[in-house]
Amino acid sequence: MAEQDGRKEPLITEITPKSEDFSRWYTDLVRRAELADYSPVKGCMVIRPYGYAIWEFIQRGLDSRIKATGHVNAYFPLFIPKSLLVKEAEHVEGFAPQVAWVTRGGTEELEEPLVVRPTSEAIIGTMYAKWIQSWRDLPVLINQWANIVRWEKVTRLFLRTTEFLWQEGHTAHETAEEAEAETLMILRLYKEFVETELAVPVIAGRKSASEQFAGAERTYSIEALMGDGRALQAGTSHNLGQNFAKAFDIQFQARDKSLQYIWGTSWGMTTRLVGAVIMVHGDESGLVLPPRIAPYQVVIVPIPRGNWRETVLPHAQQIRDTLTAAGVRVMLDDRDAYTPGWKFSEWELRGVPLRLEVGPKDIERQQAVLARRDTREKIPTPVSGLAGRVQELLDAIQRNLFERALAFQREHTTRTSSWDEFTRTLEGRPGFVVSPWCGSEACEAEIKGLTQATIRTLPMDAEPSGAPCVKCGQPSVADAWFAKAY
RNA sequence: CGGGGCGUAGCGCAGCCCGGUAGCGCACCUGCCUUGGGCGCAGGGGGUCGCUGGUUCAAAUCCAGUCGCCCCGACCA
Numbered sequence: 293m294a295e296q297d298g299r300k301e302p303l304i305t306e307i308t309p310k311s312e313d314f315s316r317w318y319t320d321l322v323r324r325a326e327l328a329d330y331s332p333v334k335g336c337m338v339i340r341p342y343g344y345a346i347w348e349f350i351q352r353g354l355d356s357r358i359k360a361t362g363h364v365n366a367y368f369p370l371f372i373p374k375s376l377l378v379k380e381a382e383h384v385e386g387f388a389p390q391v392a393w394v395t396r397g398g399t400e401e402l403e404e405p406l407v408v409r410p411t412s413e414a415i416i417g418t419m420y421a422k423w424i425q426s427w428r429d430l431p432v433l434i435n436q437w438a439n440i441v442r443w444e445k446v447t448r449l450f451l452r453t454t455e456f457l458w459q460e461g462h463t464a465h466e467t468a469e470e471a472e473a474e475t476l477m478i479l480r481l482y483k484e485f486v487e488t489e490l491a492v493p494v495i496a497g498r499k500s501a502s503e504q505f506a507g508a509e510r511t512y513s514i515e516a517l518m519g520d521g522r523a524l525q526a527g528t529s530h531n532l533g534q535n536f537a538k539a540f541d542i543q544f545q546a547r548d549k550s551l552q553y554i555w556g557t558s559w560g561m562t563t564r565l566v567g568a569v570i571m572v573h574g575d576e577s578g579l580v581l582p583p584r585i586a587p588y589q590v591v592i593v594p595i596p597r598g599n600w601r602e603t604v605l606p607h608a609q610q611i612r613d614t615l616t617a618a619g620v621r622v623m624l625d626d627r628d629a630y631t632p633g634w635k636f637s638e639w640e641l642r643g644v645p646l647r648l649e650v651g652p653k654d655i656e657r658q659q660a661v662l663a664r665r666d667t668r669e670k671i672p673t674p675v676s677g678l679a680g681r682v683q684e685l686l687d688a689i690q691r692n693l694f695e696r697a698l699a700f701q702r703e704h705t706t707r708t709s710s711w712d713e714f715t716r717t718l719e720g721r722p723g724f725v726v727s728p729w730c731g732s733e734a735c736e737a738e739i740k741g742l743t744q745a746t747i748r749t750l751p752m753d754a755e756p757s758g759a760p761c762v763k764c765g766q767p768s769v770a771d772a773w774f775a776k777a778y
Numbered sequence: 779c780g781g782g783g784c785g786u787a788g789c790g791c792a793g794c795c796c797g798g799u800a801g802c803g804c805a806c807c808u809g810c811c812u813u814g815g816g817c818g819c820a821g822g823g824g825g826u827c828g829c830u831g832g833u834u835c836a837a838a839u840c841c842a843g844u845c846g847c848c849c850c851g852a853c854c855a
Contacts, residue, residue, distance in 0.1 A: 306789085306804080315849095323789095334846095390854075444854060445779085452854065513855095525855055562855060595814050633815040640815095651814055661814085778855090 307641075310576050314520035318571060322449045325579050325642050327566065335447040335454035339563070342642065343450075345587035346566055347457065351437065353489040353584070354459060354561060357481055363433040363461060368415050370439070371406040376414040380539035383413065386506020390442040392454075408441040413507065413532070413558055416462045417540035424464060424544050424554060431474070432464040440562075450567035451524070451778055458562035464542060464554040468533070471555035472510075475531040478559045479512045482527040490565060491582040491693035492516050492572050493701050494526055495724070495773055497749030502733050508558075509533030515748040515773065517701045518571040521723045523748045523775035526568055532556035572697050579643025580665055582693050583686040588623040590615060590682060591639045593632050595651025608650050611660060611678065618679035620686070640665060645689045646682065666692050707771075709759035714774075718743040724775050728768030730761035739763050745774040 306324055308316040322328050327343030339347065355365070371394060378384045387410045394406040409415065420432060441455050461478065465471040483496045494514035504511040508530035516526045536542070537553035546552045573580040583589050594600060594608040605626060612624045623644070625635050632649070639647060649661040660678060662671045666689050673681050704723025708714055717725050725745065729735065739762075740746050750770045761768045 440855090442854080445852095446854080456855080458855085528855070560855080564855060593814090597813075600813085631813045631815090631817060633813080633817080635816085636814090637816045649814065653814080 307578065310519070310574065314571075317574075318567075319449060321570060321574060321578060321641075322567075327570075327579075328449050330449075333454070335444060337449050337453050339457075342587060343566060346569070346581070346585055347563055349585040349587070350489070350565055351459070354485055355435075355437070357485055358435050358459070358461065361477065361481060363435045363463075365436060366434050367436055367438070368412050368419065370409055372409050372412075372415045374405045374407060376418055376540075377407055379414065380507045380536055382535070383507035383539075387411070387442075390444065392441045392443055409438070410440060410442045411558075411560075412436065412438070412460055413462065413536055414540070417536045417542060417556070420462075420464050420554070421540050421542045424542055426544055427466050427546050427552075429544060430464060430466045430554065431470065433461075433474075434463070435459060435461040448567075448778075450570070451564055453563075456563050458560050460558060460560040463557045464537075465557070466544075466546070466552075466555070468555050471533070471557050472531055475510070475512060475529045475557045475559070478557070479514065479527075479529040482529065482559075482561060483514050486514060486516070486526055486565070486568075487694060489582070489584045490569050490572075491584075491690055491697060492526065492568055493694065493698040495749055495751060497751040497773065499528075500733070500736060500747045500750060500772070502736055503747065505530045505558075507532065507535050507539075509535060513749055515775075516568050516572065517704060517723055517775070518568070518778070519574065519700070520571070521704055521776070522778055523724065524564070524568055524571070524778045525748070526565060527559070527561040529559035530557060532558060573693055574643070577637070578641030580693065581643035581645060583645045583690045586643065586645050587621065588639075588644050589621045589686055590623070590646045590648055591635075591644045592622060592624045592648045592650065593635045593639070594624075594626060595632050595649060595654075596628075597652050604650060604652065604655065607655050611648065611650065611675070614679055615682060618683065620679065620682055636663075646685055648682075664689060666696070709757065709762055711762050714762050715743055718745050718774070718776070724748070724773050726771050726773050727762035728757055728759040729770055729772040730764055730766040731769035732761075732764070732766070735761060735764050735766075739774070743774075744776050746777055747772045748775050748777060749773045 307320040310317040325342065326340045328337045328339050331338045391410050392408040394408065395402055424430065424432060437459050439455055439457050444452050444454060447453050463474050465474060479496055483494055486492050486494050494516045496514050497512065499511040499513055505528065510531040511528060513528045514526045516524050518524050534553040534555060536556050542554045543551050544554060569582065569585070570579060573582065592608050592612055594604045596604060608624055608626065612622050615622045636647065643665065645665050647663040649663065654660050658675050659672050660675060662673050662685060663669070664685065705726060706717045706722065707726045708717065709728050714725055714727055729747065736747055750772055754771060756768060756771050759768060760766060
C-alpha cells in the first residue's frame with residue numbers, strides 16, 4: 293500500500309484502512325473517534341458524548357423543519373398492549389419476528405403481554421380514535437422523538453442496533469389527496485434536510501411493493517450511496533391510506549354529515565443518519581464532519597514554545613472568544629500532555645472541519661494558519677477579519693462535501709437495459725444500477741437472488757426509458773434504481 | 779438459522795504443537811526533556827489465560843463439555 297509508492301505510511305495505524313476493509317474501517321472509526329461503543333447488552337450500543345452531539349445537531353435541524361411545517365411534538369408510551377399491535381394484520385405480520393415482549397411486571401405475570409414499541413402506529417392510532425370526532429379536528433400533525441426496539445439478528449453500530457433513536461411523525465387527514473400531499477411534502481423535507489445539513493445527496497422515490505412498510509398503502513424513501521458502493525435507506529415516508537384508520541377505528545363526521553375514516557401517514561428518520569455521514573464523507577485519516585453538524589467546527593491548536601502559556605495561549609484564547617462571539621463552535625486544545633502533531637492527527641480523526649494553528653511565528657505576523665479537513669489545504673490568514681473568513685471556509689467545506697459526494701454518486705450510477713451489463717456491473721459493489729423493470733415482484737425477487745441487488749427506489753420525476761425489463765424482457769413500468777443495500 | 783474462525787492486561791497480539799516462575803506493542807501512571815504532522819529517555823502499575831470438569835507431581839498449553847464473540851450466506855431502518 294502506502295510504502296510501495298514511496299510515500300510515508302498513514303499516520304493513523306489504529307484504524308483499518310478504508311481501502312482494505314470498509315466495514316472494519318467503519319467500526320474502528322466509530323469506536324476510536326468515540327462516537328459509540330458496544331454495550332454489555334447484545335445488539336445495543338452506547339452513544340458517547342461526541343456521537344450524541346452529532347445526533348443533537350441532526351435533531352435540531354430536523355425538529356425545526358418539522359415544526360416549521362405545522363407539526364407539533366408529543367410523547368407516547370414505550371409499551372404497547374399485544375391486542376393493539378395485532379389489530380392491523382399486515383402490520384403484526386411484518387413486525388412479529390422483531391418485537392421484544394414484556395410478560396412480567398415485578399414478580400407477577402401480566403394478564404396481557406406488552407410489546408416494546410417497534411414503531412408507534414398502533415398506540416398512536418388508538419389515541420387518535422379517541423381524539424378525532426369531526427372534520428374540524430383534522431388534520432392532526434404530531435411528531436415524537438423516541439427510542440424503538442427491534443430484535444435484529446445482525447447488528448452494526450448506528451446502522452442497525454436492537455434499540456435505536458428516531459423521530460416518527462403520525463398524521464391524520466380528511467382526504468386521500470391531503471394524506472398523499474403530506475407524505476410527499478415530508479419526503480421533500482427529508483431530502484432537503486439530509487442534503488443541506490449532512491451534505492449527503494439522496495435519490496427520492498417510491499418503494500416497490502416488496503420493500504413497502506408493513507401496513508402502508510405506499511412507501512417512499514430517500515436513498516443514499518455509501519463510500520463502498522452500497523445503498524442506505526436514509527428516511528421513509530408512508531402513506532397509510534385508511535388501513536390503520538379501519539384497524540383502530542379512527543372515524544370522523546365529515547362536512548356532508550357522513551361518517552368517514554381518516555387518511556393517515558407516518559414517517560421517520562433515525563440515528564442511522566450518523567452512520568451515513570461517516571460512510572459518505574470519511575477518509576483514510578478518519579471522520580470528515582459537515583460543518584453544520586460538527587460538534588466543534590474549529591479546533592485551535594496552540595504551538596508551544598518556551599513559556600507558551602504566557603506568550604501563545606492568550607492569543608489563542610482571544611481568537612477562541614472572537615470566533616465564539618461570531619457563533620462558531622470552537623474547541624481550544626490547550627492540553628500540555630500532547631504535542632501539536634498528535635493533536636493534528638487526533639482532531640482530523642474526529643473530523644473537525646477546520647483547524648487553526650497559532651504559534652510564535654504567526655503572532656509575529658499577526659496571522660493564524662487555517663487547515664481544511666476536506667482538502668487538507670493550509671491557509672495563512674490575517675487575524676483581522678478572521679471570524680468572517682472562518683465562516684466563509686465552513687460554508688465552502690459544507691458545499692464541497694456535498695459536491696464531492698454527488699460526484700461520487702454519479703460516477704457510481706450505471707444506466708443499462710442489458711442484463712449482461714447489469715450483472716457485470718453488480719459484481720463487486722458498484723453503486724446504483726438504473727434499469728427498466730416490468731413491475732413484477734417475481735422478477736424483482738429473481739434479480740435479488742441472482743445479484744443480491746434490490747430495488748432501492750422508483751424515482752417519481754424521472755421519465756421511464758420505455759425499454760423492455762432488464763431481466764424478463766416484458767414491457768417496463770419504470771426505471772428502477774437497483775443496488776446492494778445495507 | 780446454515781458454513782468458517784477466535785477467546786491470554788483497557789486495546790491488538792505472541793506463548794499452546796513439545797505441560798514446569800505469563801510475555802510483547804500500544805494505551806495508562808511518575809519524573810525529566812521536548813513541542814509547526816501521532817517526540818525522546820528513565821522508572822512504574824495492571825492479567826484467577828472465557829467458563830466447567832477431567833488427565834497429571836504440575837495445565838494458558840493435553841482431553842471433554844459449555845458459553846460468548848467475529849467473518850461469510852438467508853431476514854432487516
